[in-house]
Structures are given as C-alpha cells and as structure tokens.
Amino acid sequence: MAMPSTTQTADGTTGAPVIEVRNLGIEFQQNRKRRLSVREMLFTGKSSSPAGTFWALKDVSFDVTAGEGVGLIGANGCGKSTLLRLVAGVMLPDTGSVTVRRGVAPLIELTGGFLGDLTARDNIYLTAGLHGLSREQVEERFDEIVDFAEVRDRLDTPFRHYSSGMQVRLGFAVVTTLDEPVILVDEVLAVGDRAFREKCYKRMEQLIGEGRTLLFVSHSEKDLKRFCTRGIYLRKGEVVADGGIEESFQAYVKDSDKASGK
Amino acid sequence: MLMLDRARELVERRSILRLLVVRDLKVRYSSSALGYVWTILDPLMMALVYWFVFGFIFQGHRKGLDPYILFLVVGVLTWQWFNGGVMDTTRALQQESKLVRSTNLPREIWVLKIVFAKGVEFLLSIPVIVLFMIRYGVPPRWDILWALPAAMLLQTVLITGVGLALAAVTVLVTDMQRVVRILLRVAFYVTPIVYSVDALNQHPALKYVMALNPMTGIVDLYRRCVDLRTPSGASAFDGTAGWHVPAISAVVTVALFVLGSSLFRRLEPAVLKEL
Numbered sequence: 001m002a003m004p005s006t007t008q009t010a011d012g013t014t015g016a017p018v019i020e021v022r023n024l025g026i027e028f029q030q031n032r033k034r035r036l037s038v039r040e041m042l043f044t045g046k047s048s049s050p051a052g053t054f055w056a057l058k059d060v061s062f063d064v065t066a067g068e069g070v071g072l073i074g075a076n077g078c079g080k081s082t083l084l085r086l087v088a089g090v091m092l093p094d095t096g097s098v099t100v101r102r103g104v105a106p107l108i109e110l111t112g113g114f115l116g117d118l119t120a121r122d123n124i125y126l127t128a129g130l131h132g133l134s135r136e137q138v139e140e141r142f143d144e145i146v147d148f149a150e151v152r153d154r155l156d157t158p159f160r161h162y163s164s165g166m167q168v169r170l171g172f173a174v175v176t177t178l179d180e181p182v183i184l185v186d187e188v189l190a191v192g193d194r195a196f197r198e199k200c201y202k203r204m205e206q207l208i209g210e211g212r213t214l215l216f217v218s219h220s221e222k223d224l225k226r227f228c229t230r231g232i233y234l235r236k237g238e239v240v241a242d243g244g245i246e247e248s249f250q251a252y253v254k255d256s257d258k259a260s261g262k
Numbered sequence: 263m264l265m266l267d268r269a270r271e272l273v274e275r276r277s278i279l280r281l282l283v284v285r286d287l288k289v290r291y292s293s294s295a296l297g298y299v300w301t302i303l304d305p306l307m308m309a310l311v312y313w314f315v316f317g318f319i320f321q322g323h324r325k326g327l328d329p330y331i332l333f334l335v336v337g338v339l340t341w342q343w344f345n346g347g348v349m350d351t352t353r354a355l356q357q358e359s360k361l362v363r364s365t366n367l368p369r370e371i372w373v374l375k376i377v378f379a380k381g382v383e384f385l386l387s388i389p390v391i392v393l394f395m396i397r398y399g400v401p402p403r404w405d406i407l408w409a410l411p412a413a414m415l416l417q418t419v420l421i422t423g424v425g426l427a428l429a430a431v432t433v434l435v436t437d438m439q440r441v442v443r444i445l446l447r448v449a450f451y452v453t454p455i456v457y458s459v460d461a462l463n464q465h466p467a468l469k470y471v472m473a474l475n476p477m478t479g480i481v482d483l484y485r486r487c488v489d490l491r492t493p494s495g496a497s498a499f500d501g502t503a504g505w506h507v508p509a510i511s512a513v514v515t516v517a518l519f520v521l522g523s524s525l526f527r528r529l530e531p532a533v534l535k536e537l
Contacts, residue, residue, distance in 0.1 A: 028535060089366035092531035104366065112360030117289050129281045130365055 016101060017063035018182060018213050019087060023096035024060040026082060027053050056082045057237045059096070066102075066181070069214040071228035071245055073252045079237040080217045084108065084184050087215060102213070103180035105131065110171030116160030120151055120170060123159050127174050141177045148199070149173040169196055176203050182213045201226070221249060265523060271368045278367060282375035287382060301383050302390055305342040309334040312456045325461035327490035327498050329398045335391055337455035340413075340484050343384040344421060344477055345446055350376045351425030352432045352442050359537045369530060370523070373425045377418060384414075395488060403499065406487035412508075413483035416515050420476050423519030426526040433533045453477045458485075459507055460498075470510070476518065479511020 029052070057079045064070050072080040085091040086098050088106040113127035124145055128138045146152050149169040151162075159167065176183075185204075204227055208214055218224050224231065224245055231248030233241040241251040272279070291297035309331065317330040327333045354372045355362055362372060395402070432438040452475060454461070459478055462469040472478050490498045 026535075085363070088364075090363050091534045094531065106364055106366070109360050109364035112364040115285065115289055117292060118285075122288070126281060126285055130278060130361070130367070132278070134277070 018066045018068075018100065018102050019064040019215070020099040020101075021060055021062050021083075021087070021096070022099075024057055024083070024086060024093050024098060025055055025095035026057050026086065026091065027094045028056050029053055055237050057086070057093075057234075060234075060237070060239055061096075062232060062239065062242055064213060064215065066213055067211045068230060069208055069228040070216065071224040071231045071248075072215065072217045072234060073224065073231050073248055074234040075252075075256060078234045080234060081108075081186055083234070084186050084215060084217055088184050100182060102182050103132070103178075104182045104184060105175050105178040105180035107172065107175050107183065107185045110175060111167045112171075114159050114167065114171065117158060119156045120159055120162070121155045124170070124174060127171070128177070131175065131178050131180075133178065145170075145173045145177055148177075148203070150196075165193065165196075172200060172203075176207065181211075182215070183207060185214065185216045185218075187218055224249060265527075268368055268370060268523075268527075272370060272374070275367060275371065279371055279375055279378070282371065283378045283382065286375060286379040290379075298386065302387055305338045305387070306335070306390065309338045312338070316456050325457040327458055327485070327492060328495075329394075329400065329490075332391075332394045332398055332400060332488065333458075333485065333490055334456065335394050336484050336488060337481050339384065339387050339391065340417070340481050341450060341453065341455050341477070342387070343380050343417065344480075345450070346383070347377050347380040347421035348424055348428065348442065348446060350380065351421070352428040352439050354425065354429040355433050355533060355537060362534070363537055369534075370426060370526065373429050373526075374422060377421045377425060380421070381414070381418060391488075401489050402487055403489050405499065409483045409486045413480050413487075416476070416483070416512055417480050419519050420480065420515045423515070423522035425522070427518075427522035430526045430529040430533050433536050434529065449475070449477070454481060458498075470506070473507045473510040474514055476511045476515045479508040480515075482511075483508050 060079075060083065072083060074080050082091065084106075085108065086093055087100060088104055088108060089098075089100070090106070090108070113130050114123045115126070118126070124142065125135070125138050128141070128145075129135070133141075146155065149166070149172070151166060151170060154162070154166075162170070204214075208227060214227060216224065216227055228245045231241070231243065231245035232239060233248045233252045235255065240255075241248045294300060296303075312334050313331045316326070317334075351373050354376055355369070358372050362369065394400075428438065428442060432442075452472070454472070459469065459472060459482055462472060486499050492498050
C-alpha cells in the first residue's frame with residue numbers, strides 16, 4: 001500500500017484529473033475521545049473511555065476532471081465532510097492518497113479566519129492573505145468583496161459586532177473571490193437571508209460557468225441538481241454509487257426509504 | 263528530507279507568516295489601552311521584586327553580577343520571551359482551530375507565528391535594557407556583535423522546537439497546559455536568572471548539569487553583550503569565561519528542535535482529527 005499522503009501541486013498538466021483520490025481511508029476513535037488526561041497517562045497509559053475505532057472513509061477512489069461539478073451525497077455521518085477536508089488537505093489520511101493538482105478555495109468554516117477584535121476591513125485583508133492573495137490583489141478586489149457582502153457602511157466596525165449572518169456573508173464573499181480553480185463547498189449555501197442566498201447561487205453558477213471544478217456537499221436535492229452533473233453517494237464511508245447526479249441521488253433516496261420503512 | 267520540504271514550503275509562505283505575526287501583534291495592542299507598557303511592565307516589576315529580595319535583603323550572599331538590577335533585567339526579559347512563547351505555543355493549534363481546519367497551510371506556521379510575535383516583543387523591550395545601561399553607565403562589549411544574534415537565533419530555534427512538541431501534545435493530552443505552567447515556574451529557578459551560572463564554579467559537575475538546560479547558555483550569551491562586573495570589580499566575561507556552557511546549550515537546542523519537529527510531524531494526522 002502506498003504511503004498515506006495529501007499532495008497539492010500547482011503544475012496541473014491538462015488531461016490528468018484535477019482531483020485524484022486513491023484507496024482513501026481514515027480511522028476515528030469510536031467515541032471521538034482520543035485525549036488522555038495526565039492522570040490516565042501516568043497510571044494506566046490508556047484512555048478511560050471505551051476503546052474501538054471505526055473507518056469514517058474506507059477504500060474510497062475516484063477522479064474529478066477539470067470543470068466537473070461533483071456532489072457528495074449521503075446520510076449524516078457518512079463521511080462527506082471528512083472527505084471534503086481530506087481533499088482540502090486540512091486532514092491527513094491513514095491510508096491511500098489524495099492528489100489535488102490545482103489550487104483550492106475551501107468554503108469550509110467560512111468565518112474561521114476572522115478575528116472579532118479587528119475591523120471588517122482588516123479582516124478582509126487578513127483572510128484573503130491567508131488564502132494566498134497579495135496585498136495588491138486584495139486592494140483590487142476589495143470593492144467587489146465589500147459590495148457582495150453588503151457591508152460597506154460598517155467596514156470599520158469590529159467584526160464581533162456583526163450579526164452571524166453578516167459574518168458568513170463576508171466569509172463567502174472573500175473565499176469566492178479567490179482565483180483557485182477548485183472549489184470545495186460544505187453546506188454553506190443554507191445561510192443568509194433569502195436575497196443573499198439567491199446572490200450566492202448566482203455567484204456559484206458564475207464560477208462554474210468559468211470552468212472551475214466543484215466538489216459540493218449538500219442535503220438539498222435542488223442545490224445538488226443545480227450545480228452538479230455527477231454525484232457520488234457515500235454510505236458508511238464507502239462509495240456506493242458514482243454516476244450522474246440523478247441516478248446517485250435516486251440510489252440514496254431508495255436506501256433511506258428502505259431504512260425508514262423497516 | 264521531509265523536514266527540508268516542510269522548511270521550503272514555509273519559506274515560500276513567509277508572507278503569510280508575516281501577516282499572522284502582524285495580526286497577533288495588532289490584536290494584542292488594539293485590545294488594550296496600555297499595549298506596549300504591559301509587555302514591559304510585567305518583567306520589570308518582577309526584576310524589581312528579585313532585586314529587592316536577592317539584591318537588598320540577601321545582600322551579603324548575592325550570587326549575581328554588578329550592577330545587579332541590569333543583570334536581572336537582561337535575564338528576566340529573556341525569560342519573558344521563552345516563558346511567553348512556550349505558554350502560548352501549547353495553545354497554538356487549539357486557539358486557531360478554526361483556521362487550522364479551514365486553510366491548508368503547513369501546520370508549523372501556527373507555532374512559528376507565536377515564536378516570532380513574542381520575538382518582536384522581545385526586540386521592542388531591548389530599549390529598556392539600553393536605558394538601564396545608560397543609567398548605570400555600563401557599556402556594551404564587542405562580543406555583542408555575534409553573541410546577540412547567536413543568542414536570539416538559538417532562542418528562536420529552542421522555542422520553536424519545544425513549542426512544536428507541546429502544541430501537538432496538548433491537543434491530544436488534556437491538562438498538559440497546567441503541567442507546562444508548573445514546569446516553567448520550576449525552570450525559572452533552575453535557570454540562572456536571579457543568579458549567575460558562575461555561582462556554581464565550586465561544583466563543576468552541577469554546573470554542567472545546569473548547562474543541559476539550554477536556557478542557561480542562552481541567558482549567558484545575552485549577558486556577554488553587556489560589560490557586567492564581578493563583585494570584586496573585574497570584568498565578568500574577559501578571558502576567563504569558558505565557552506562550554508553556550509556550546510552545550512547550542513547542541514541541546516538543536517537536538518530539541520529535531521525532536522520537537524519530528525514529534526509534530528508524527529502526531530499531525532491524529533491532531534487534525536482531534537481539532
């Protein structure tokens with residue numbers, strides 16, 4: 001078996017898939033408590049919580065080519081978000097590998113980079129900078145970001161005084177102005193008021209229209225069908241169906257109907 | 263080789279590292295009215311307390327160099343960087359967990375930014391030392407030209423190594439932070455801050471054990487920058503001062519760095535699952 005690895009390389013040669021996932025597996029502790037207290041470490045050397053692990057993802061393989069819109073479908077806890085994080089490189093696999101050949105704009109934890117004590121203006125520069133934009137690039141896009149998030153009149157307000165909806169709006173605006181050709185979305189479209197949601201949809205469609213590659217996690221049938229042409233259905237960490245979005249979604253619906261019918 | 267790859271990646275992202283350091287300092291200084299004064303006030307008060315206790319009350323048995331208050335200020339400010347750096351790096355990953363989980367940067371960056379932010383604070387506190395030197399008419403020594411950069415480099419490497427290990431371990435082991443706090447307090451007295459390492463000249467074996475503590479040599483290097491005197495009035499660092507102590511420190515520092523960074527790499531997958 002190959003060494004587990006997550007690599008992101010910039011030199012994407014045309015033809016090669018943008019995202020290449022091979023035999024990917026990741027193992028979690030059953031109770032999600034891996035931490036030891038010092039007392040446990042000293043006296044027993046073991047965690048006091050019951051042992052046991054499970055594979056959140058097992059032997060997952062697929063390729064995504066440039067410009068594809070791929071939806072990840074499945075019940076809660078089936079490994080969708082974990083898979084997204086592995087592709088984003090913010091988690092490391094226990095087995096297999098993820099290769100991403102282009103830059104990634106992760107719409108995961110959108111407000112993670114923002115600091116409550118700084119103003120929105122400072123926060124925009126910081127977060128965009130963390131995602132790799134230079135100061136000049138941010139200046140160029142600053143107005144676009146501010147207009148999209150509709151926060152112009154509160155630019156110098158400390159970020160913690162923003163409502164949670166406004167915080168997410170700003171996060172979405174910053175991350176979607178990145179030029180990265182691969183976009184990862186983890187159910188962030190469900191936030192914001194109606195008008196803003198519609199704006200987000202438009203922005204997403206525009207990005208897809210530009211030929212970006214999309215990996216999309218959602219429970220909403222409507223959203224999935226709107227943005228994705230292909231669907232990957234995960235059940236308990238394994239790929240059950242990988243095909244057209246319609247077929248994959250039907251497979252999921254059939255499964256969950258069967259489960260609730262029992 | 264893996265380590266070199268990481269280092270290269272970090273060098274490529276140095277602009278992001280700078281951004282994070284500036285952000286840290288900005289937050290720190292925008293959220294308190296006195297800002298800079300706090301960074302200086304705390305160590306200065308401590309130096310005064312030690313001066314009162316050891317320089318005044320225990321006057322006859324003092325084991326430091328003259329002027330004692332300058333000797334203390336150099337030691338305490340140096341310790342402040344180490345202490346603050348280590349305390350903050352234990353929380354490095356948890357504090358920024360949202361960012362760690364949403365941006366694919368080399369994870370070492372979260373530790374490094376703390377080391378550098380604290381380093382900048384140390385640099386900003388150097389004028390205080392200069393003021394004390396002027397007040398007591400103590401000139402710098404020529405050694406400052408290499409001893410100061412060497413000391414700062416060693417200290418950066420040391421805090422980074424210790425910080426990498428602690429940042430990762432703290433995510434996996436709860437109450438590590440409390441352990442670290444206690445150990446740091448002990449380490450303060452085991453490190454020659456309120457006394458000189460030469461106070462142990464009658465016990466050479468013990469002196470070399472003390473030298474295994476890398477901060478011993480680092481503090482010694484800082485003090486070589488200033489023309490401190492022994493109680494008899496002789497210049498403390500001319501000719502007689504050996505190089506063993508800083509040399510041992512350097513070796514231990516590098517070893518801790520290698521250990522810390524490989525531990526960080528090894529624990530990284532587990533840490534990311536836990537955050």
